[in-house]
Amino acid sequence: MNANLIHQAMTDIDDEFIVEAERYVPAPQKQRPNLLSRLKMHPIRWVSTVVSCLLIICLLPTLYFTVVKTPNDAPTENTPTSPSTPSTPEEQSPSVNGSVLFVGDYAETPQGRVKYLSNDNGIVTLEIDRTEASELNWRLEGLPILDKYPDGNGNTVYETVGGVKLVVSSDIEIGGDSFPASLVVKFNVDGDNNYSPNLTGKFLLTVDYSFIAKACEQTDCYLVSQLGKFALT
Amino acid sequence: MGDNQIVELFFARSEQAIAELSVKYGAICYRIASNILHESADAEEVVNDTYLGVWNSVPPTRPNPLKSYVCKIARNLSLKRYRFNSAKKRNGARNLPLEELENSLSSKFTVEGQLEVDVLTKLLNDFLRGLDGESRVMFVRRYWYCDSVQDVAEFFHVSPHTMTVRLARLRKRLKKFLKEEGVLI
Numbered sequence: 272m273n274a275n276l277i278h279q280a281m282t283d284i285d286d287e288f289i290v291e292a293e294r295y296v297p298a299p300q301k302q303r304p305n306l307l308s309r310l311k312m313h314p315i316r317w318v319s320t321v322v323s324c325l326l327i328i329c330l331l332p333t334l335y336f337t338v339v340k341t342p343n344d345a346p347t348e349n350t351p352t353s354p355s356t357p358s359t360p361e362e363q364s365p366s367v368n369g370s371v372l373f374v375g376d377y378a379e380t381p382q383g384r385v386k387y388l389s390n391d392n393g394i395v396t397l398e399i400d401r402t403e404a405s406e407l408n409w410r411l412e413g414l415p416i417l418d419k420y421p422d423g424n425g426n427t428v429y430e431t432v433g434g435v436k437l438v439v440s441s442d443i444e445i446g447g448d449s450f451p452a453s454l455v456v457k458f459n460v461d462g463d464n465n466y467s468p469n470l471t472g473k474f475l476l477t478v479d480y481s482f483i484a485k486a487c488e489q490t491d492c493y494l495v496s497q498l499g500k501f502a503l504t
Numbered sequence: 505m506g507d508n509q510i511v512e513l514f515f516a517r518s519e520q521a522i523a524e525l526s527v528k529y530g531a532i533c534y535r536i537a538s539n540i541l542h543e544s545a546d547a548e549e550v551v552n553d554t555y556l557g558v559w560n561s562v563p564p565t566r567p568n569p570l571k572s573y574v575c576k577i578a579r580n581l582s583l584k585r586y587r588f589n590s591a592k593k594r595n596g597a598r599n600l601p602l603e604e605l606e607n608s609l610s611s612k613f614t615v616e617g618q619l620e621v622d623v624l625t626k627l628l629n630d631f632l633r634g635l636d637g638e639s640r641v642m643f644v645r646r647y648w649y650c651d652s653v654q655d656v657a658e659f660f661h662v663s664p665h666t667m668t669v670r671l672a673r674l675r676k677r678l679k680k681f682l683k684e685e686g687v688l689i
Binding site for chain 1: 532569571572573575576579580583587602605606609621622624625627628629632637638640641644645647648649659660661
């Protein structure tokens with residue numbers, strides 16, 4: 272009964288309310304201010320701000336690596352012994368500490384004994400005795416020889432990507448097949464084992480450490496990354 | 505045609521009065537009936553009964569405004585049919601607006617059985633007068649016209665959830681008002 276009472280009373284409310292509800296025109300929907308207007312900034316200014324922020328975000332790493340920290344300084348996982356900031360020759364080649372610690376594959380392969388001779392401004396000179404080194408596996412994956420020219424000192428310079436230069440004495444030609452030595456050096460260029468020159472006598476290996484960071488982008492490029500420049504004599 | 509002219513037609517016992525009434529207020533009558541009954545056949549029947557009710561009561565009554573008079577008849581007939589259907593379980597559809605009010609207010613009258621409709625109506629009028637225009641229209645649309653929450657929300661350009669909350673607050677206010685008036689416990 273209560274329910275009926277309520278509904279009956281509701282039905283009998285004043286006519287004015289019934290008419291009002293029919294005639295009522297609600298206030299127009301309030302236009303909620305969007306984010307831009309709420310922050311009271313012109314849209315063009317917003318766009319420029321966003322673009323500026325994006326530019327800064329994109330350029331910061333580049334600036335960091337080009338100005339603050341050069342790639343040569345960047346440490347690599349595969350060069351645990353390489354210096355992070357090569358300020359002195361000794362620091363640049365801490366792994367070259369005597370005999371065979373230099374460039375991993377050399378030490379690990381039984382091709383022969385590598386002897387540390389000198390480190391001249393990052394140009395490390397090693398000696399490999401051919402009588403004890405029967406074979407050397409040069410790994411130059413990802414470093415194709417782009418150019419070849421004489422350096423005026425009786426050597427031939429082979430340029431590869433990343434600024435790596437191979438300086439070879441004139442009587443040796445990489446890729447050639449006229450090496451009369453028993454020692455075999457395999458140059459794996461472009462992933463192909465096309466180069467197997469035979470060498471005679473002793474030869475010196477000169478390595479430029481400045482290309483470590485540039486070249487080392489693969490897990491097995493440890494050796495390659497260390498072979499910025501070397502000379503075979 | 506104006507309301508007065510329609511009333512005059514009723515007074516003249518012209519069948520044209522029904523036709524004019526149907527043209528002018530048929531839709532709103534159907535809307536009220538449909539909102540309460542949720543059944544188009546029942547709603548149409550209620551609308552026809554409404555016309556008959558107006559025909560029988562005018563004259564002698566001279567309704568002014570005619571619109572609310574007709575709508576009240578339609579609502580009364582719809583409620584009657586709703587109760588009939590509910591009692592006989594002929595219509596499983598529940599009328600949410602009615603139930604909302606019932607659940608808020610029923611079974612709590614202090615003077616149960618003695619409270620007259622007129623008294624409660626007066627209190628409801630007082631309550632509605634105390635509301636701001638928007639809340640009043642909201643309340644009447646929901647609990648008199650029995651519009652759905654969705655429809656009322658669209659009418660006021662708000663979300664259904666917002667409307668539900670606002671209606672709940674209005675019911676709460678009504679309850680508080682009736683308590684203060686000593687009608688509710």
